[in-house]
Amino acid sequence: xxxxxxxxxxxxxxxxxxxxxxxxxxxxxxxxxxxxxxxxxxxxxxxxxxxxxxxxxxxxxxxxxxxxxxxxxxxxxxxxxxxxxxxxxxxxxxxxxxxxxxxxxxxxxxxxxxxxxxxxxxxxxxxxxxxxxxxxxxxxxxxxxxxxxxxxxxxxxxxxxxxxxxxxxxxxxxxxxxxxxxxxxxxxxxxxxxxxxxxxxxxxxxxxxxxxxxxxxxxxxxx
Numbered sequence: 403x404x405x406x407x408x409x410x411x412x413x414x415x416x417x418x419x420x421x422x423x424x425x426x427x428x429x430x431x432x433x434x435x436x437x438x439x440x441x442x443x444x445x446x447x448x449x450x451x452x453x454x455x456x457x458x459x460x461x462x463x464x465x466x467x468x469x470x471x472x473x474x475x476x477x478x479x480x481x482x483x484x485x486x487x488x489x490x491x492x493x494x495x496x497x498x499x500x501x502x503x504x505x506x507x508x509x510x511x512x513x514x515x516x517x518x519x520x521x522x523x524x525x526x527x528x529x530x531x532x533x534x535x536x537x538x539x540x541x542x543x544x545x546x547x548x549x550x551x552x553x554x555x556x557x558x559x560x561x562x563x564x565x566x567x568x569x570x571x572x573x574x575x576x577x578x579x580x581x582x583x584x585x586x587x588x589x590x591x592x593x594x595x596x597x598x599x600x601x602x603x604x605x606x607x608x609x610x611x612x613x614x615x616x617x618x619x620x621x622x623x624x625x
Contacts, residue, residue: 527600
């Protein structure tokens with residue numbers, strides 16, 4: 403029976419070497435079902451922009467997944483804001499709760515009861531469903547053109563490199579056009595239980611994952 407465990411490190415305590423970068427690149431290609439994509443320099447950049455980094459190992463110490471988080475020092479409305487920079491799992495461990503578990507693992511690094519917002523970018527409606535489960539979800543429960551939505555978007559532009567570097571971002575819908583040169587990342591299911599509302603809303607706003615579009619999610623966490 404296979405055994406898997408997450409091993410998390412703060413950025414300053416993790417040795418970023420060629421072996422680690424190659425492991426992350428391998429996981430990305432396998433997990434996203436791609437033959438090429440995400441340059442090694444791009445991976446190093448993401449690691450540099452991440453404050454907390456997790457690696458999923460099996461019993462043979464083989465890297466089966468990664469999860470990177472950014473935690474700005476600046477707070478939003480007196481609460482910490484956690485940004486999911488990147489996450490991927492090889493096919494053998496997908497849909498087994500390891501992505502969700504990485505979120506709970508990273509909470510150990512945060513002061514208790516200070517986290518108020520959790521954000522990230524995705525094309526995957528299953529990920530959207532999870533964000534909606536843990537809080538009030540922008541841009542689905544509320545778009546970014548409201549007072550609080552604009553405040554969140556301003557925060558993202560100030561402190562989140564992924565947002566700052568996005569050229570074609572709709573500040574109302576959160577849709578980022580043509581971000582991924584690979585197009586659609588991963589072989590995830592669509593039109594399944596409780597994801598239709600996300601897919602329907604995004605489609606009505608011109609969302610095209612096959613052209614590399616992605617959407618910015620921010621969940622205002624429930625206390």
